[in-house]
Amino acid sequence: MRLIICEKDNAAKRISDILSNGHFKTEKRGRVPVYLFVWENERTVTLGLRGHIINMDFPKSYNNWSAVDPIELIDVKPERMVSAKGIASVLSSLAKEADRVYVATDYDREGELIGKEAVEYAFGSGQLEKAMRAHFSSLTPDEIRRSFSSLGRMDLHLASAAETRQIVDLVWGAALTRFISLASGRLGHDFLSVGRVQSPTLALIVNREKEISAFVPEPYFRIEALLGRDGLDFEAAHVEGDIFDQGKAKEIFSKVKDAKEGVIIDVKERERTDRPPVPFNTTQFIRAANNLSLSAARIMSIAEDLYTNGYISYPRTDNTVYPRDLDLRKTVDSLAKGPYMEAASHILSKEKITATRGSKQTTDHPPIYPTAFATKAELGRERFKIYDLVVRRFLATLHDPCRVKVTSVRTDINGETFTSSGIRIISPGWRSVYTMSVVKEKELPPLEKGVRVKVEEISLLDKETKPPRRFSQGGLIQEMERLGLGTKSTRHEIIQKLYSRRYIEESPPRPTLSGSALIDALEKHARMITEPDMTSRLERDMERIANRELTQDAVVMESREMLRKVLRTMEKEKAAIGRDIASALKEQDVVGKCPRCSNDLLLVRSKWGKRYVRCSRFPGCSKSYPLPQKGKITFSGNICEVCRSPMMTLYSRGKRPREVCINPACPGKRAGTGGSEGEKGKNIKGSS
DNA sequence: GCAAGGTC
Known part of the structure; x- marks a missing residue:
């Protein structure tokens, strides 16, 4: 039996369809679909992975942050662990029957590593030399057939370049994350993170904010x-x-x-x-959709949903040139309905349809374009907004100049x-x-x-004169792309991460006190990790590993020595770094004054991750308040007129934010004078 | 509980 391994289910299905001329059978192994057919008279099964199935991490014995000096992590060899168990077990059971294996993951650096991981896991590293590799630049019949009739071998140097990135990112990220968290006393739920991509991105936001506050209007x-x-x-x-x-x-x-x-x-x-505008790549798509007042992460999750349901093409792409084998006329024809009727008919009336071209041309995926017609009724309001944008952009790229x-x-x-x-x-x-x-x-x-x-x-x-503007999320993603930070798939996630670490808030994002304090400390003591150069340098090294001019060992060793220097100098300043960050954090966490002793009330987290408010004089003063554990809360500094406790603003999806007293026992709530009970009553009435 | 990169 032949086994074909793909990067994702969608590709697996498509490739099976093409190689079998539509005669394939879908079978579920647990929750994992596999595709069976006969290819060149041999039984063949295709499996779609879910990206990487192996993750790198430190051995468990290094898990205790307080017991391990971060500097020790530098010399620990990271381990590979299975991160997608379901898929991995299907893979090994298929491998038992397979006598030949074909790697058909994306034709790029990460794709090479994803394929290598799968073969190594299922067949052992001895089989890496024997695995066949299909190199294709799009999932079209011609391209897939061509790639499977001229198979190559795996490029282990390319995979090794990707692996180098994994090691360097983990070692730097983990060591600095732990160092900063330990130095500032932030452990458990509220740790502070540092990374090659997230820290320079945060620095962009912090430095822009500094320009804004230093700005003197003329x-x-x-x-x-x-x-x-x-x-x-x-x-x-x-x-x-x-x-x-x-x-x-x-x-x-x-x-x-x-x-x-x-x-x-x-x-x-x-x-x-x-x-007319050029075709959408991920960055320009997010930028355009950002005007619809959605976060970058939300836009991408809607796009993912539209993609998996067959309405738009793959949403993670750098390409801004439609591939030649994309049938533009057929696509326009399928859209010639409803609100797009007029534009589509106009385009179809042309003898030759020509599309605009952007400056970036890649071969892995086409630019984002619609793959089926849909109505607002089918998609719902929010999904339709995104879909509609993609359709209109697509038609615009084929339309006349204005x-x-x-x-x-x-x-x-x-x-x-x-x-x-x-x-x-x-x-x-x-x-x-x-x-x-x-x-x-x-x-x-x-x-x-x-x-x-x-x-x-x-x-x-x-x-x-006006100060420079804050980055919108879309603008930030564009700037990250310009600087080479992150990828089409990760930039929006990185921004989301900065929000969830409470380094930034609101939209357009603004740094919080802790975000600014962290960047100040890193710029002073570990400047390298706050600059995009670290990424460009790593990129250069990876290229040279792929070209066999450098080895993984050499690059990793040099990187380790660099980190060792950084951590040694930081170690000397540990107390000062900790003090600076901790004082910013404390200020950030003050939500009001204690009604009992008039000291600061702090927003804190328990050992189990529960958030609550307590007096800063604890245990001297035992005043504390429970908080709702879900949803966003902010504190405006207002004080409840009835019980003198701080007020908080609750944000819940689909509802208007409402300000209530944090004291669950506030007498004002029972009387229904603006407490949460009273508000609830109003909401029920309003929705019935 | 650490990163960033795939993917859902």
């Missing part, structure tokens, strides 16, 4: 006028635009402030062509020049379907050289 002036002609008003601005010299601004303004009339100097018209007429007018007012512009869409082209991108039209009255216009209003505006 005053400037603008002179703007409202002009009129034939009963139609239009705006004009002084040609100098932003004027930073107050004397100059006042001088110009005094010349024009009493003007009643202006004269048109000239009118210029030109046509602008806005090219043509815009831009009119520039110069007007003389008492010897000063003012400019105005008119914007009119001649033909909307792709914008008729990609309604997320809007050009604001501006109307001008009919004007020509020498025409007199009325000055309706003229003003000197006081302005201030």
